[in-house]
Amino acid sequence: MRIGVVSDVHGNVPALEAALARFEHEADVVWCAGDIVHEYRFSSPAVGLLRKAGATAVLGNHDMVLLSPAGVNARTAEHVEAEELAWLSGLGLSHETVVDGRRIRMVHGSPWDPYGDYLRAHNPKWKEVDGLGVDILVVGHTHEPMVERFGRTLVVNPGSLGEPRQADRRGSYAVLDTEAGDAEIGYV
Numbered sequence: 001m002r003i004g005v006v007s008d009v010h011g012n013v014p015a016l017e018a019a020l021a022r023f024e025h026e027a028d029v030v031w032c033a034g035d036i037v038h039e040y041r042f043s044s045p046a047v048g049l050l051r052k053a054g055a056t057a058v059l060g061n062h063d064m065v066l067l068s069p070a071g072v073n074a075r076t077a078e079h080v081e082a083e084e085l086a087w088l089s090g091l092g093l094s095h096e097t098v099v100d101g102r103r104i105r106m107v108h109g110s111p112w113d114p115y116g117d118y119l120r121a122h123n124p125k126w127k128e129v130d131g132l133g134v135d136i137l138v139v140g141h142t143h144e145p146m147v148e149r150f151g152r153t154l155v156v157n158p159g160s161l162g163e164p165r166q167a168d169r170r171g172s173y174a175v176l177d178t179e180a181g182d183a184e185i186g187y188v
């Protein structure tokens with residue numbers, strides 16, 4: 001199966017639309033590793049696009065701010081579609097499944113407590129990733145695309161659609177091929 005992975009959309013609807021258009025040809029299902037919204041700015045269109053795409057998603061730190069007591073004004077604003085807010089509220093912090101015999105976990109930030117660390121490619125923490133007992137770990141949060149194998153674990157970070165921080169500043173996504181056990185980064 002080909003999993004089209006996006007993350008850190010931060011309400012960027014045109015970039016999300018472009019990635020989803022690619023996935024119509026490049027992927028079988030859609031996953032999102034969190035930060036669909038941007039702090040107190042709920043985006044019904046961004047959430048709606050993912051919901052209608054049947055996406056499997058986890059919450060990011062920005063989504064959690066919006067869903068927290070501090071986000072009450074943002075949640076009750078006029079432009080907020082109840083259906084989209086309910087979908088976002090129903091997401092968990094972690095998703096784990098087995099596809100084509102490979103165990104895959106998706107979280108937004110770090111798989112380790114306190115879960116908010118920014119784990120870029122050179123972080124020594126990745127030496128411990130085999131201890132998670134998964135074959136593939138999908139993360140977001142750093143806004144930097146990364147496909148790296150640490151030990152026997154493949155780590156896939158699609159980068160950010162809404163606020164890219166790598167040198168060329170294009171929004172990025174990943175396509176994870178679960179049969180091959182590999183992933184490629186694409187740009188919109």
Ligand SMILES: [Mn+2]
Pocket residue numbers: 008035060062141143
């Ligand atoms: Mn983010």
